[in-house]
Amino acid sequence: MSAAGTSRKGLRVALTDDAIVKIRSLIQSGELPPGARLPPEPQLAAQMGLSRSGIREAVKVLESARVLDVRRGDGTYVTSLAPRLLLEGLGVAVELLRDDTLLEVMEVRRLLEPLATGLAAVRMTDADLDGLGQILEDMRAAADDAEKLVQFDSDFHHTVVATTGNETLTSLLDGLSGRTLRARVWRGLIEGNAARQTIDEHQGIYLALRSRDQLLAQANALIHINTSEAWLRTVLAAKAADA
Template sequence: MALTDEAIAQLRGMIQSGELAPGSRLPPENELATQMGLSRSGVREAVKVLEAARVLDVRRGNGTYVTSLAPQLLLEGLGVAVELLQPAGLLEVMEVRRLLEPSATAVAAGRMTDGQLSELEELMKRMRSAVDDAEQLMEYDIAFHRLVVAGTGNETLASLLDGLSGRTVRARIWRGLVLDNAAHTTIDEHQAILAALRSRDPALAAAAALMHVNTSESSLRAMLTVPE
């Protein structure tokens, strides 16, 4: 493991320095091992680790390349990890969302285009027409929040929040809302977010988003039966 860790550290250093730029091809394994002063087996294991982390792309018969290193690629594994969290961990994720989403929505209020706002309007219409369909509501909910965060123009923030918003958790929340006849209330919260974004009011947008996240957190807490 020590040799593998050293190989990972060296490869990361080469990428961070720009010696291995996004999209560039790594030297053949034997050359790379000689260059790094390590065994081929250590380099091979390091490549496997960095491939799993989406830093490297191993193309069989064609070589190994540095990926684009785009935020959505490197943070892709976050969503998988969130889906595996236990109740206490899920509530901590909701706390992180409560810290980030209102701020992101406030930024979006000043940056979203008229076209993006029109897309949100269309999603709202679809949500209202699907008020009794939990699975469809979840899909529209995901699309709505992705579009809001995309409106910030911050790709890293968009990828981070997308990873924190687990599909399984969202599906459970919407199923519970539909069963409790509370879907209309949550849809109205989306409408309030949209109205705040349309008004280009960052403070109002943050408040509307905070109220919505609080509702989602309360619903999740009730389902998980975790005490306040």
């Protein structure tokens, strides 16, 4: 690319970044609250002193980030800005991580999920516990089916963390515990004849939650995540050896 072409590209990026910052500032200040409709593109460009193309590109970026919702034929609106929406991209990013960084994700999960499980112990309702017990029974019935176990495992941990009532924490841990990561762990557990042991660890978490024992629930969750992390290391080491 010529120097002039590079310069023009750099200018476009700078204008887009400027527009993103200005739109974000309107949202943060409350001038454009959740659900608000943005002014038409020409008006917004004039208001910000930027080109319409810069505004257009900024809107595309913010739409991808779930900050804006572009409704064809209607207008562009600020989304609810709910954590589950804004953190949705985290799960996609985790799915794309290379093997050598997946263990870092497990480490972050090990730091957060036991504490969340302990918090759930004092916040779960009896109905929540009954639902969790049914998921546990489904896991036992699917002990040799990796695909089903991935889904039930995801449901189990999501249910536990969601009962804390902390949507940000729930969205964050959902993103860190993506399907690809779970699938790798469960395949390793099944091949190593350790799936039933790990399901028993879920049973330990469930019983601690049922007894409303915060510290025991936290400890059982930590043991379980350590088991998953150890098996992920085994799976990744085997893959590296084969390569």
